[in-house]
Amino acid sequence: MAAFYDDNTIEEIRSRADIIEVLSQYLTLKRSGSNFKGLCPFHKEKTPSFMVSPERQIYKCFGCGEGGNVFTFLMKIDGLTFGEAVRTLGKRYGVELRSSGSTADRESVRKRERLFEINRRISAYFQRTLADVSTGVPGLEYLLARGVSDEAIRKFEIGYAPEGWDNLLVKFGKNERDREALLELGLIIKKPRGGFYDRFRRRIMFPIVDIAGNVRGFGGRILPSVSDDKEGGAEPKYLNSPETPLYHKGRLLYGLNVAREAIRGEGFVALVEGYMDVIGLFDAGIRNVVASLGTALTPQQCRLIKRYTEHPVVFFDSDGAGTTASLRSFEVFSNEGLSPRALRIEEDKDPDDYVRRVGADEARKSLASASPYPEFLIKETIKRHNPTSIDGKLKVMKEVLPHLAKLETQVEIDHYTEMLAESLSIDATAVFHELYKLRRGGKVKGEITGPSSLEFWGDECGLLRLVLLDGDMLHQASEVVDLELITSSFLRDALNFCFFSHREGRTPDLSALLDHVDSDEKRELLTKLAFCKVSEVDKRKFSTLLDRLRRRSTANQARDVHKRCLAAISSDGAQDKDSLELWTEFMRLKKTAVLK
Numbered sequence: 001m002a003a004f005y006d007d008n009t010i011e012e013i014r015s016r017a018d019i020i021e022v023l024s025q026y027l028t029l030k031r032s033g034s035n036f037k038g039l040c041p042f043h044k045e046k047t048p049s050f051m052v053s054p055e056r057q058i059y060k061c062f063g064c065g066e067g068g069n070v071f072t073f074l075m076k077i078d079g080l081t082f083g084e085a086v087r088t089l090g091k092r093y094g095v096e097l098r099s100s101g102s103t104a105d106r107e108s109v110r111k112r113e114r115l116f117e118i119n120r121r122i123s124a125y126f127q128r129t130l131a132d133v134s135t136g137v138p139g140l141e142y143l144l145a146r147g148v149s150d151e152a153i154r155k156f157e158i159g160y161a162p163e164g165w166d167n168l169l170v171k172f173g174k175n176e177r178d179r180e181a182l183l184e185l186g187l188i189i190k191k192p193r194g195g196f197y198d199r200f201r202r203r204i205m206f207p208i209v210d211i212a213g214n215v216r217g218f219g220g221r222i223l224p225s226v227s228d229d230k231e232g233g234a235e236p237k238y239l240n241s242p243e244t245p246l247y248h249k250g251r252l253l254y255g256l257n258v259a260r261e262a263i264r265g266e267g268f269v270a271l272v273e274g275y276m277d278v279i280g281l282f283d284a285g286i287r288n289v290v291a292s293l294g295t296a297l298t299p300q301q302c303r304l305i306k307r308y309t310e311h312p313v314v315f316f317d318s319d320g321a322g323t324t325a326s327l328r329s330f331e332v333f334s335n336e337g338l339s340p341r342a343l344r345i346e347e348d349k350d351p352d353d354y355v356r357r358v359g360a361d362e363a364r365k366s367l368a369s370a371s372p373y374p375e376f377l378i379k380e381t382i383k384r385h386n387p388t389s390i391d392g393k394l395k396v397m398k399e400v401l402p403h404l405a406k407l408e409t410q411v412e413i414d415h416y417t418e419m420l421a422e423s424l425s426i427d428a429t430a431v432f433h434e435l436y437k438l439r440r441g442g443k444v445k446g447e448i449t450g451p452s453s454l455e456f457w458g459d460e461c462g463l464l465r466l467v468l469l470d471g472d473m474l475h476q477a478s479e480v481v482d483l484e485l486i487t488s489s490f491l492r493d494a495l496n497f498c499f500f501s502h503r504e505g506r507t508p509d510l511s512a513l514l515d516h517v518d519s520d521e522k523r524e525l526l527t528k529l530a531f532c533k534v535s536e537v538d539k540r541k542f543s544t545l546l547d548r549l550r551r552r553s554t555a556n557q558a559r560d561v562h563k564r565c566l567a568a569i570s571s572d573g574a575q576d577k578d579s580l581e582l583w584t585e586f587m588r589l590k591k592t593a594v595l596k
């Protein structure tokens with residue numbers, strides 16, 4: 001987790017940004033003993049299982065497992081990177097941010113910030129140009145004709161790039177360095193014979209804004225030309241920023257910055273294809289909508305959605321490309337463990353047209369009752385083949401069954417297998433038979449690597465829990481536990497962190513330890529351990545546990561001595577005395593370790 005800020009800065013922010021205060025801006029916390037309790041913002045629940053410890057500055061949900069410190073909380077809830085979370089809190093608590101790392105690192109941070117600033121200024125320029133009567137009329141007329149409200153224009157920061165080849169170039173590319181930045185941001189294009197020209201001309205401009213409010217890139221929609229009624233002539237209807245240091249289309253979702261509150265409130269998100277779909281639905285009062293940026297949905301985008309909801313509804317255009325794209329996005333969602341649903345529109349071209357025709361209430365109802373993915377898949381696949389012919393039936397089975405085989409529960413499998421059989425007018429037994437053939441070929445989920453490593457994990461995990469909770473036990477353990485023998489590298493590092501803090505005369509700072517943890521699972525484990533209580537039974541168990549770990553250490557030594565002994569016996573120049581001594585040592589160790 002290479003942040004650009006030095007450890008002191010992070011420490012200072014952590015000490016000033018009180019976890020209760022920060023989290024209270026997102027949920028209601030009530031005191032419960034020495035901790036605080038509330039409804040988890042990461043999953044839906046009616047009784048609170050989200051615990052916050054002001055003393056340890058960590059949180060943990062006992063319903064869904066989420067856990068971490070102030071930084072991870074902001075990262076999860078607002079979709080920030082670690083650096084962005086540090087910056088947000090630093091700003092709020094007035095901590096001056098000092099960069100760490102090499103001059104090259106600092107230089108690259110500064111450059112990135114400068115690029116963000118240029119994008120921000122250019123987005124403001126596009127918005128001014130739209131608002132100004134002397135320049136913005138063509139853009140405003142178009143938006144008015146499409147029924148886009150003032151509120152949407154403001155919220156989505158919609159702007160206008162006027163006619164002309166060098167508007168941006170003249171305004172923002174005065175010197176070489178500026179032109180280079182514009183080029184890097186994809187706002188101007190180099191001419192083959194030297195010189196530059198603006199990429200976006202006579203287009204409605206949609207800035208693509210990330211969760212932290214930074215303008216990452218732009219999408220532009222061409223205005224229909226006055227002279228010919230072909231849309232934009234030779235120019236593409238939609239044009240996006242190319243991939244730049246700030247803009248990676250596969251990692252952003254259009255409208256998420258506006259939609260996130262509504263997504264949490266509604267409990268699901270509608271995923272559409274275009275900017276105008278997001279805006280059209282927004283104006284109809286449906287605000288939990290985001291758009292993929294003209295690409296097939298990527299796993300990164302899917303994870304971005306997952307931070308806000310587990311329930312996506314795919315709502316794509318009604319044409320063939322739209323259907324193919326929805327089927328593909330289902331794959332991605334399923335692979336990320338989400339159960340998507342889909343809304344299919346028959347009579348309209350896209351969601352924007354649809355909501356205009358049926359109205360907001362109807363659209364909202366349809367979204368809320370969209371079909372689960374398997375049902376959508378069965379219907380759409382049957383549409384593409386002739387289900388009355390044998391050949392068509394086989395094709396449908398071949399396409400649908402691998403998806404049904406992946407379903408989690410038997411209830412779902414039974415339900416959709418029967419639905420498929422019925423739609424194809426064939427006997428369900430035949431479909432089941434094919435399905436099980438497929439399932440047998442697949443892998444079993446969550447295979448265990450071996451009981452011995454699990455058993456060790458138990459002891460080691462138990463040790464970590466006790467040393468995190470109890471100073472005395474930490475002291476004892478730091479004296480006797482040989483870290484080399486801890487089999488899990490994660491637990492070894494965590495224990496090392498605790499022992500190190502102890503030697504320095506400090507209580508291990510769990511919140512700081514969490515910054516070094518790279519997976520959700522491990523974070524969940526650590527935060528869970530910290531909320532346990534130490535009981536009398538634990539204290540009794542602790543000595544047995546230490547004993548077991550000590551014996552394991554001795555057993556290891558014994559194995560080592562045994563090996564050396566055997567080597568001494570078999571080597572020619574060995575002194576009998578050497579091997580005898582080693583043998584005696586081995587026997588002694590074996591006795592202490594109770595080796596089998």
Ligand SMILES: [Zn+2]
Nearest residue numbers: 040043061064
């Ligand atoms: Zn939860």
